[in-house]
Amino acid sequence: MQDINLFELRAHFNHSNILLCFNGPISRSLIEEIGNALKNYLQADQAQPNAAMDVFSVYIEMTQNIRHYALAHQYDEIDSSATVVVARDGDQHYIVQSGNLVEKPDGQALMARVATLASMDKAELKAAYKTQLRQPRSESSASGAGLGLIDIARKSVHPLSATLTELDNGRCFFSIRAVIQKTS
Template identity: 65%
Template sequence: MENIDLFAMRERFNNQQIMLCFNGPISRSLIEEIGNALRNYLSAEHAHPSAAMDVFAVYIEMTQNISHYTRARQWNEQEAGATVVVSRNQGGRYVVSAGNLIEMPDGENLLQAVEGLAGMDKAELKAAYKEQLRRPRDEARPSGAGLGLIDIARKSSEPLQASLQPLAGGRGFFSLRAVI
């Protein structure tokens, strides 16, 4: 194993204004602990209360979606890993990004859903949210790309961005980025 240059990593994190970064297997308790750390960090930074709530809510939604997806597939710890980053952009807005392994067909569907939401304005997102709330839940259909994703899009100050990197074995790495 090669040595990790922690100073270079620290400098890169500082330059990119990364406040929180996690990479590895994610569990409910870990989501909660990282969430508490994020909440404390935002409080210490004197983030506006509504922005802090939105950042926290988006972090929770993204990480829980990853946890539910990988648990439903009964993937092992390595397959069930997540990469989560909370940072600031040059405009001072918070950026919440998360990524995980995903089956390619699921990733393509999710990418299409994100692209559809990214093309909507605030009024259209509100209407889509209300429509999704009224829609009966189909227990036979796996959840995903539904109410939570629309809620993330509604909390975002910019259109959601997503990417899907194809990998071997019919899987890919899906990444989602929300600016709060």
């Protein structure tokens, strides 16, 4: 393994205002432990309670989505890895980003869904949330009722953004970004 220049990595994290960064296989207990660390970082950063709750819930939703997806597709430890970053953007916003491997058709569908949500205003997102809430939940569904992505979009003060990087093996790396207001 090549030596990692931790000083340069630390300088990059500090310059980018990164509060928390994780890369690797993610389990339920790890989601919880990182969530506890995130709560402590937000408290130390004197985040407003509403902002801290929004950042935490967006982090939880993103990481649980990654975990459920990897389990549903029976990915091995390497392929089920998640990359999660929580940072500050000046004094006004928190940025929550996550990424993981997905099958290409799933990634394309996610990009379309994010684009649809990004085009909606707050009233349209609220209506979409209520509509989705009333939809019957599929018994074959491995996770929730499809509300999570809408909820992330509702908490974000800027439209959601996402990228899809194609890989050689028919998979893609999907990354999503939400921006949370730091103060109420």
